[in-house]
Amino acid sequence: SSGINAEWPLRPGRKATKYLKDVVAQKQIIPMRRFMGGVGRHAQAKAFNTAGSLGAWPKKSATVFLDLLRNAESNAEVKGLEVDSLVVEYIQVNRAPLMRRRTYRAHGRINPFMCNPCHIEMILTETESVVSKEEDDAPKKKSKKKEARARLGAQ
Numbered sequence: 001s002s003g004i005n006a007e008w009p010l011r012p013g014r015k016a017t018k019y020l021k022d023v024v025a026q027k028q029i030i031p032m033r034r035f036m037g038g039v040g041r042h043a044q045a046k047a048f049n050t051a052g053s054l055g056a057w058p059k060k061s062a063t064v065f066l067d068l069l070r071n072a073e074s075n076a077e078v079k080g081l082e083v084d085s086l087v088v089e090y091i092q093v094n095r096a097p098l099m100r101r102r103t104y105r106a107h108g109r110i111n112p113f114m115c116n117p118c119h120i121e122m123i124l125t126e127t128e129s130v131v132s133k134e135e136d137d138a139p140k141k142k143s144k145k146k147e148a149r150a151r152l153g154a155q
Helices: 014-023 041-049 061-079 144-154
Strands: 084-095 099-104 110-115 118-126
Touching: 014 084, 041 084, 041 144, 061 084
Parallel strands: none
Antiparallel strands: 084 118, 099 110
8 A cells, every 4th residue: 555655646536546447447557666575576667767667556455445435425415626636735654552362283282373454545626627737938047157158149
């Protein structure tokens, strides 16, 4: 899940759901940048410039995030927000306390059988339509060094 949340800075809600559905279908990959021990190399990860083209398709994590997004969209509908203009503004994954169980081994021994859950925090906000940046007709700023060279060249 931490690999998924690293790929989401200000991603619109609809694009995020499409991306996660593509991850489940293995059409798009999630690049692994931090926890990459034992992760395989794949050609799809070359598009993200990861070290060694490391990436994976974490199906279980992607389905959990899809359920969270679906829940957030339904909450937005109830609150009267426009679902198409939702943007994932903030997302954070934290460790939760370990869940302990035991597994029984040969010769009467017992080993721990741990579960590593996590807390996922996601904030979606409604944004106005994206406005393209206006092109200025003003001349570009020059550094003092370039201005001095231009003055010397003109003399």
